[in-house]
Amino acid sequence: MGIFPAELTTDFFVLATHLNNLATNGTVVVENQNIEYFAKKDILVPLLYKGELHSELLRHHSTSKLIYWAFQKLIEESKAPIEIIDDLLKKIKEEEKEQAKK
Numbered sequence: 001m002g003i004f005p006a007e008l009t010t011d012f013f014v015l016a017t018h019l020n021n022l023a024t025n026g027t028v029v030v031e032n033q034n035i036e037y038f039a040k041k042d043i044l045v046p047l048l049y050k051g052e053l054h055s056e057l058l059r060h061h062s063t064s065k066l067i068y069w070a071f072q073k074l075i076e077e078s079k080a081p082i083e084i085i086d087d088l089l090k091k092i093k094e095e096e097k098e099q100a101k102k
Contacts (some may be wrong), residue, residue, distance in 0.1 A: 002035055005025055008074060014083065015081040019067060022085070028067055037067050066092070 004012055012035070016028040026039040039060045066088060073084050 004035070004075065006033065006070070007034075011074055011081055012071070015043070015070060015084060018081055018085045019070065022089075023063075026063060035067070035071055037064050 009030075012030050016030045016035070019028045025041065026037055029038065030035045031063060037060075039056070041056055068083050069091070070088050072082065073087065079087075
């Protein structure tokens with residue numbers, strides 16, 4: 001995401017904490033005015049199952065896009081982090097409904 005406005009530092013840490021509480025396979029880190037997302041996976045699993053590495057890459061990409069969306073919303077709309085999390089959960093639920101229809 002790159003460098004973010006210094007006046008939003010506290011909100012960025014709060015939003016990252018909320019995201020980490022929701023995350024099941026990774027960690028959002030705010031450090032030196034940068035945001036990073038690290039996915040955690042046992043290295044052996046992708047080697048044992050065909051297609052698992054590809055699935056993990058798709059999951060990481062999808063999660064990264066949601067994290068980016070959340071932080072962009074904080075910058076552009078100046079919403080409180082908890083409001084952004086509420087919007088994010090609604091967005092995820094809508095996307096899951098769309099996927100179920102396919």
